[in-house]
Each structure stands twice: as structure tokens, then as C-alpha cells.
């Protein structure tokens with residue numbers, strides 16, 4: 576079974592690739608575990624040391640011919656993660672439209688030309704929701720995105736659903752909570768604060784939080800989201816039916832609770848490295864995002880969230896080898 580991951584050089588794409596290498600199999604259309612024979616990553620940049628068992632294609636998803644040349648005719652599984660992230664797509668409208676919208680359409684068209692309709696997992700986002708929202712969103716809440724990024728993700732979901740209905744592919748879209756803790760450097764996502772609030776103080780740095788401490792976050796750990804990608808892929812078509820998008824489960828915390836938990840786990844000195852300097856531009860984007868969800872459909876389908884914020888922080892501490 577050949578696997579293709581767009582955004583395979585990124586935070587979640589590369590993690591997914593390593594997980595698939597360890598796992599060695601994915602479920603095929605017949606419901607049986609099939610050995611993975613190739614994992615190909617498409618991205619504009621890659622980590623400095625990529626596992627040699629992974630094939631890399633460096634290129635722009637939205638450039639003419641890139642996908643068609645990279646995607647092998649017998650590819651069975653596609654994970655579409657490449658994206659210009661939220662604040663990036665808000666700052667550069669044309670770039671967001673080109674990569675997030677045109678790029679997705681180009682990928683879906685290329686999938687349509689494959690020997691057999693592939694299974695495709697698309698990473699959407701809770702940025703699909705915005706505007707006037709109920710206190711707790713649920714599976715029946717209508718997406719009304721208030722950012723270009725959110726709009727591009729929702730259009731992607733609809734395209735994935737229609738290409739599926741037409742029988743061109745077997746698509747599954749996941750609305751991801753904010754993934755915390757993201758290691759490394761901050762990125763252009765407006766949600767960058769949600770990881771930085773843990774990562775920077777635990778790494779010995781002062782962090783200037785751009786949002787007030789009453790701000791809520793709907794989050795999921797990297798470990799759980801990778802588990803969700805594989806689970807979404809492996810579920811039979813009947814588990815999805817005609818509804819090809821699901822809100823993933825997560826947990827809700829406020830920044831104040833995050834700092835309190837940091838203090839409890841890592842001590843007062845670490846927690847006091849969080850300072851506040853409000854950035855109205857980031858605040859305007861984050862204020863449109865929902866923070867509380869009921870996700871009965873996802874839970875019934877077998878997706879799950881982290882048990883609590885402590886386990887999310889401890890995952891990061893363990894992975895990064897931080898002494899606390």
C-alpha cells in the first residue's frame with residue numbers, strides 16, 4: 576500500500592509519517608490490515624534529518640504539475656495536511672487561496688485520476704466555526720468561518736465530500752482542535768500562543784502571551800491527533816456514511832488554568848515566565864474561535880481526547896527530555 580502525505584515535512588505530517596513507519600500497516604478497503612510499501616512526503620521544506628525510509632518530494636502543492644508528477648498511480652492512501660496556517664492565510668489572502676483552496680482542488684483532481692479511488696484524510700480545523708456561537712457547539716452547529724483560513728477549510732470539506740459522493744475518492748475530513756504542545760519554534764498560526772504558553776516557560780524562556788488569561792482553548796495533544804488520523808483512515812466507509820466530516824474530541828482550558836497547571840507541575844519560577852502583552856490582531860482572530868464542544872459523533876466513532884491537561888504537559892516534558 577502506497578501512502579502520500581502532503582505537508583509531510585511539517586509538524587503533524589512528519590509525525591504521522593514516523594508513526595506509519597513504526598506501525599507498518601493501514602487498513603485497506605477490504606477492512607484488512609495491508610502492509611505499507613511506500614510513504615511519500617510532499618512539502619516545500621523538510622526537517623534537516625528525514626528518515627531515509629521516507630521518500631521526499633520538494634515542491635509547491637499548488638504549482639502546475641507538482642502533484643500529478645509526485646502522486647503514483649497506485650497510491651492507496653492520501654493524508655492532506657499541507658496548508659498555509661491561520662494567521663498566514665489572513666495576512667496573505669492570495670497565498671491562502673492558492674495553497675489552501677486551489678492546492679486542495681488540484682490534489683483532489685489528481686486523486687480522481689488514480690487507478691483506484693484512494694482513501695483521503697483531510698485536516699480541517701475548528702476555525703470552520705465563528706460568528707455568533709452557542710456556549711457549547713455540537714455536531715449540528717453550522718460552520719460560519721470568520722477568517723479566510725476557516726473559509727478555505729470549509730470549502731475543502733465540501734469538496735472532499737462531493738468527490739466522495741461522486742466515487743472519485745473515499746474522503747474523511749477532521750476538524751482539529753488546537754494541537755498542544757507543538758515543539759520547536761512558534762509558527763504563523765494565531766493559535767501559536769496555546770503551545771508557547773507551556774513550551775517557552777518549560778524551555779527556560781519568558782513568554783509574552785498576546786491574549787488575556789480568560790481566553791479559552793479547545794485542545795488536543797499531538798499523540799492523540801496522530802492516533803485520530805490513523806483511526807479516521809482505518810474506519811470503514813459505513814462508519815462515515817454520507818457525513819464525511821467530524822469534530823474531533825478535545826479538552827477546554829483557559830490560559831489562567833494552563834498557567835496554574837504549569838505552576839503545579841513545574842513550579843512557581845516556571846509559571847512566572849508567562850507575561851501578558853495583548854496583541855489586538857491575534858485577539859481579533861482567536862476571539863472568533865469556539866472553545867467548548869460536545870462531540871458525541873466522534874466519540875461514538877471511536878475517536879478520543881486526552882484525559883486532562885496534565886497528561887498533555889507531561890507528554891511534552893517526556894518527549895523533550897525536560898527535567899522538572
Ligand SMILES: NC(=O)c1ccc[n+]([C@@H]2O[C@H](COP(=O)([O-])OP(=O)(O)OC[C@H]3O[C@@H](n4cnc5c(N)ncnc54)[C@H](O)[C@@H]3O)[C@@H](O)[C@H]2O)c1
Nearest residue numbers: 582585586587618619635636656657658698700751753754
Ligand atoms: N497544529 C494545529 O494546531 C492545527 C489545528 C487545526 C488544523 N490544523 C491543520 O493540520 C494541518 C497540519 O498542521 P501542522 O500543525 O502540521 O502545520 P505545519 O505548518 O507544521 O505543516 C503544514 C505544512 O504544509 C506545508 N506547505 C505549506 N504550503 C505548501 C505548499 N504550497 N506546498 C506544499 N507544502 C506546503 C508547510 O511547509 C508545512 O510543512 C494543516 O492543514 C493545518 O491547517 C492544525
